[in-house]
Amino acid sequence: MDNNNIDWGNLPFGYMKTDYNVRTYYRNGKWGSLEVSSSEHIDLHIASVSLHYGQQSFEGLKAFMGKDGKVRLFRWEENAKRMQSSARGILMKEVPTEIFKKAIYKVIRMNKRFIPPYGSGASLYIRPLLIGSGPQVGVRPADEYLFMVFVTPVGPYFKEGFKPVNMLLTKEFDRAAPQGTGKYKVGGNYAASLTSMKKAHDEGYANVLFLDSKEKKYIDECGPANFFGIKNNTYITPKSDSILPSITNMSLLSLAESIGLKTERRQVTEGELESFEEVGACGTAAVISPIGKIVDENGKVYNYGSEPGKISTQLYNKLLAIQTGDEKDTFGWVDIVE
Numbered sequence: 001m002d003n004n005n006i007d008w009g010n011l012p013f014g015y016m017k018t019d020y021n022v023r024t025y026y027r028n029g030k031w032g033s034l035e036v037s038s039s040e041h042i043d044l045h046i047a048s049v050s051l052h053y054g055q056q057s058f059e060g061l062k063a064f065m066g067k068d069g070k071v072r073l074f075r076w077e078e079n080a081k082r083m084q085s086s087a088r089g090i091l092m093k094e095v096p097t098e099i100f101k102k103a104i105y106k107v108i109r110m111n112k113r114f115i116p117p118y119g120s121g122a123s124l125y126i127r128p129l130l131i132g133s134g135p136q137v138g139v140r141p142a143d144e145y146l147f148m149v150f151v152t153p154v155g156p157y158f159k160e161g162f163k164p165v166n167m168l169l170t171k172e173f174d175r176a177a178p179q180g181t182g183k184y185k186v187g188g189n190y191a192a193s194l195t196s197m198k199k200a201h202d203e204g205y206a207n208v209l210f211l212d213s214k215e216k217k218y219i220d221e222c223g224p225a226n227f228f229g230i231k232n233n234t235y236i237t238p239k240s241d242s243i244l245p246s247i248t249n250m251s252l253l254s255l256a257e258s259i260g261l262k263t264e265r266r267q268v269t270e271g272e273l274e275s276f277e278e279v280g281a282c283g284t285a286a287v288i289s290p291i292g293k294i295v296d297e298n299g300k301v302y303n304y305g306s307e308p309g310k311i312s313t314q315l316y317n318k319l320l321a322i323q324t325g326d327e328k329d330t331f332g333w334v335d336i337v338e
């Protein structure tokens with residue numbers, strides 16, 4: 001099969017079968033060798049802890065084809081660290097950074113023909129997954145773990161491109177408990193967000209803006225993305241123990257400083273939404289989704305306009321240019337996969 005039948009310009013943000021994935025097991029106190037598989041399935045014990053008690057964590061990162069024909073990987077070490085933090089958070093065995101690196105580089109190289117061409121707007125999405133594969137019936141951590149990585153070419157998260165989306169601010173649902181697992185990238189958080197996301201989608205919103213679960217006063221996250229607001233030449237993003245530390249957000253904070261903005265990471269009250277000049281959601285999938293409108297359940301509307309703000313646009317273009325290699329990476333964020 002060649003790639004001529006892939007319509008790179010119209011790829012969805014979804015799964016497509018590729019040639020290979022990689023896997024390694026933690027058994028008897030150590031990680032085994034990296035296996036290459038062309039099967040899309042895994043053989044899992046019926047009493048696997050991952051299935052019953054949710055012992056699993058995943059990551060999401062992207063590789064980009066540059067104009068120069070080089071494949072660029074964005075800040076993979078941060079994803080390795082975050083997966084280690086998630087593993088510690090739910091008592092799984094950590095995947096050492098070297099094994100994480102070996103696995104993602106191998107799976108990218110082996111699926112090179114699925115890396116979307118430069119200029120298509122698409123990229124190769126990389127999905128590392130760590131699960132407690134061993135069986136238990138009582139609630140206990142597994143004694144065997146499986147780490148695997150698959151890749152799939154994806155188009156832009158929003159078909160309509162870099163255009164403001166609307167968000168539903170809801171107090172009806174919580175994504176994570178105040179001292180729970182919100183800061184880890186574990187499946188249970190996403191299961192917990194499905195009903196609220198469905199409500200938002202059913203009502204015509206792109207996603208949900210969650211408030212903190214304890215006081216329902218502070219902005220937490222924006223569906224599967226962090227939140228930021230801009231005012232008075234300052235990039236402001238919520239500080240909270242129950243949000244996922246976004247690598248995109250971390251990068252935007254540095255970029256904001258590099259273009260002369262002040263930055264603040266602190267609690268952001270719902271009331272402060274009134275005062276922002278621009279607001280947005282940020283994450284690997286879309287980099288930045290500018291927010292046009294936030295509507296709460298009582299019908300209160302915060303309006304930011306129907307066009308992306310100037311600073312959001314500047315940050316978006318800059319980050320994307322670094323990821324694709326159009327702009328020099330002065331931060332040391334990008335690694336070339338030879």
Ligand SMILES: Cc1ncc(COP(=O)(O)O)c(C=O)c1O
Binds near residue numbers: 225249282
């Ligand atoms: C809950 C949640 N918040 C934020 C993010 C953004 O994180 P990152 O920028 O590392 O993709 C994600 C994942 O993309 C997420 O699932």
